[in-house]
Amino acid sequence: MHHIIKYFPGLSSIQQSRFEDLGKLYNYWNNRINIISRKDIKSLYLHHILHSLSIAKVIEFEPGTKIIDVGTGGGFPGIPLSILFPGAEFWFIDSVGKKIKVVESIIETLGLTNCKTKKIRAENFNVQYDFILGRAVANLHEFIKMIPGKVSNKCFNSFNNGIFYLKGGDIREEIEGLPYHTKTFNITNYFKEPFFKTKKIIYIDLIKLSTD
Secondary structure: OHHHHHHOOOOOHHHHHHHHHHHHHHHHHHOOOOOOOOOHHHHHHHHHHHHHHHHHHOOOOOOOOEEEEEOOOOOOOHHHHHHHOOOOEEEEEEOOHHHHHHHHHHHHHHOOOOEEEEEOOHHHOOOOEOEEEEEOOOOHHHHHHHOOOOEOOOOOOOOOOEEEEEEEOOOHHHHOOOOEEEEEEEHHHOOOOHHHOOEEEEEEEEEEEOOO
16 A cells, blocks of 8 residues: 555545555455456555556546446456546446456445446447556457447547557567557656566557558
8 A cells, every 4th residue: 555655645535545445355355256366466556556557647537538447357457547536437347247246346345436337348338438448458459459449539638539558568569550649658657666667558549540
């Protein structure tokens, strides 16, 4: 939890309480359903919650922004971001029912009223959105093929509507040939812990083509 306070010192008391409760909730559920590696659960706040919140160092989602967390798994990166941006609207989708049940339970326990869930494949999800979130779900070319083509053309955030994707390692080959304008952010610019040394945020502008 100290990592969250360190990098986000302006949290409200409600937000701090919700972030504290996340640790208890994920430990509870991970003892029943393996949503996070048994070894990795001890590093929940650094490897999962803070990692998810790195997106907030790049963009502050405006109230009313519609966001879909595709292949959400245990709720990352969407749940931490939904706590940080209570005015934005979040959808959590995954094709695995037990994972969605965990996300539903956590959302309900925390009292997050800006979140909805659905067990569905991304290709079949017919909801218009402003941004899509993903975290190592698939190769970027495959991920773009998975997502529904329902991006809104009305942009009111500091970035055009598009994708914010979390991934580590060398992603140059994955970005090469994408038909959209992209930008990569090194998370070490925001968080200094060694875990983030190779971690990146990839922004894909679904409004602006790469040839524009």
